[in-house]
Amino acid sequence: MLLIKNVKLVDALGERGPADVLIGEGKILSLDGGEAETVIDGTGLFLAPGFLDLHAHLREPGQEVKEELATGLLAAVRGGYTDLVSMPNTTPPVDTPEAVRALRKKAQALGLARLHPAAALTQGQEGKTLTEAGLLKEAGASLLTDDGHTNEDAGILAAGLLQASAFGLPVAVHAEDASLRRGGVMNDGPLADLLGLPGNPKEAEAARIARDLEVLRYALRRSPTRPYLHIQHLSTKRGLELVQEAKRAGLPVTAEATPHHLTLTEEALKALDPLFKVAPPLRAEEDREALLKGLLDGTLDAVATDHAPHTLAEKEMDLLRAPFGIPSLEVAFPLLYTELHGKRGFPLARLVELFTDGPRRVLGLPPIHLEEGAEASLVLLSPKERPVDPARFASKARYSPWTGWRLGGWPVLTLVEGRIVHEALE
Ligand code: DOR
Numbered sequence: 001m002l003l004i005k006n007v008k009l010v011d012a013l014g015e016r017g018p019a020d021v022l023i024g025e026g027k028i029l030s031l032d033g034g035e036a037e038t039v040i041d042g043t044g045l046f047l048a049p050g051f052l053d054l055h056a057h058l059r060e061p062g063q064e065v066k067e068e069l070a071t072g073l074l075a076a077v078r079g080g081y082t083d084l085v086s087m088p089n090t091t092p093p094v095d096t097p098e099a100v101r102a103l104r105k106k107a108q109a110l111g112l113a114r115l116h117p118a119a120a121l122t123q124g125q126e127g128k129t130l131t132e133a134g135l136l137k138e139a140g141a142s143l144l145t146d147d148g149h150t151n152e153d154a155g156i157l158a159a160g161l162l163q164a165s166a167f168g169l170p171v172a173v174h175a176e177d178a179s180l181r182r183g184g185v186m187n188d189g190p191l192a193d194l195l196g197l198p199g200n201p202k203e204a205e206a207a208r209i210a211r212d213l214e215v216l217r218y219a220l221r222r223s224p225t226r227p228y229l230h231i232q233h234l235s236t237k238r239g240l241e242l243v244q245e246a247k248r249a250g251l252p253v254t255a256e257a258t259p260h261h262l263t264l265t266e267e268a269l270k271a272l273d274p275l276f277k278v279a280p281p282l283r284a285e286e287d288r289e290a291l292l293k294g295l296l297d298g299t300l301d302a303v304a305t306d307h308a309p310h311t312l313a314e315k316e317m318d319l320l321r322a323p324f325g326i327p328s329l330e331v332a333f334p335l336l337y338t339e340l341h342g343k344r345g346f347p348l349a350r351l352v353e354l355f356t357d358g359p360r361r362v363l364g365l366p367p368i369h370l371e372e373g374a375e376a377s378l379v380l381l382s383p384k385e386r387p388v389d390p391a392r393f394a395s396k397a398r399y400s401p402w403t404g405w406r407l408g409g410w411p412v413l414t415l416v417e418g419r420i421v422h423e424a425l426e
Helices: 069-078 097-110 133-139 154-166 190-195 202-222 237-248 259-263 266-271 285-297 332-344 348-355 357-362
Strands: 002-011 014-024 027-030 038-041 046-049 051-056 081-086 171-173 229-231 253-257 378-382 410-416 419-423
Touching: 002 348, 014 046, 014 348, 046 348, 051 069, 051 357, 069 081, 069 097, 069 410, 069 419, 081 410, 097 133, 133 154, 154 171, 154 202, 190 266, 202 229, 202 237, 237 253, 237 285, 253 285, 253 357, 259 285, 259 332, 285 332, 285 348, 332 348, 348 357
Parallel strands: 002 038, 002 046, 051 081, 171 229, 229 253
Antiparallel strands: 002 014, 014 027, 046 378, 378 410, 410 419
């Protein structure tokens, strides 16, 4: 038994407490204290349900030089995540039931965060032939996506939505029009022109979201089951408006935004540092402001990391050649806790919802709240500030665009079904 005494509670329902939280048999046994072998003083700390990341690149199989399950899932629990969806753009892509089973088995043996692998929507993520949604679901796939690649063929996406919905699987899309994006390495506009870099226009995202929503309408009209579309790493104001309109019209669509699009803008590229190179690219301040509004008004359902580790050698190439991607599993919550809640008064309960019930809804999982009988997959957070130091990351990607930022809200204890998987109590 574990007792966390005098701790503030926060979940999607609100902030309350302090309470004395008794944990045993993998559950919250009481919020009123009790006898326990291990007692933690929770004074000044707050307890939340464990986070779920809808979007992380853990690079297994085939790209273990960048990340592997052991390092990625350790980074996850250090970031307060008890559950994580891994992206299938590996080598080879995760597009068979065997590959999904192998990932789940390996992750279970590690006993860190629980892995919910995403599988590819099309074979080899080539956009030509659908994968076997039913068999993938049976093997434990959580959603289908060709993330990392764009779905250029609208007909394949429509067929994919129809097939996935028959098995209750969401389809998630990396919404960028490849023919508009072309070789863009940063947001298209005056700054890219000034720096002499090829731009990726915001319209590439908006155009693709508009198309995908029409594809969804078509799939809905043709299907007795309910096709369901999730839009990944939304980065533009116009893209957000389109999702908002669709939600108002009652379409089954959800969307996520990343810590980098919520805290950084294209201005960060001025020094030509590839650490800030990501797809979709960092946008203008008006886009960032729109995303922040979207977090509050419910247009956005989840914060998802898009944790995309590459080797330092790759990220030290010049801006044109370096790969796209920012690692963020270990800093995502502290970043938003500090930059949004601390500096802008963003409600803490809503922020926690965007890391818990919001992403859980996308996967069709029930909400998780801090009450007697609830599963003890939890994170204890400390408001104490310290600077971001990538040398301390468990991820193989030991660099960060946020190096030196002073953040609070660090996970000091993470529990999965009552088991301690991360501990950094002082
Ligand atoms: O920045 C990105 N990195 N965007 C993607 O879509 C893919 C990802 C990766 O796999 O590195």
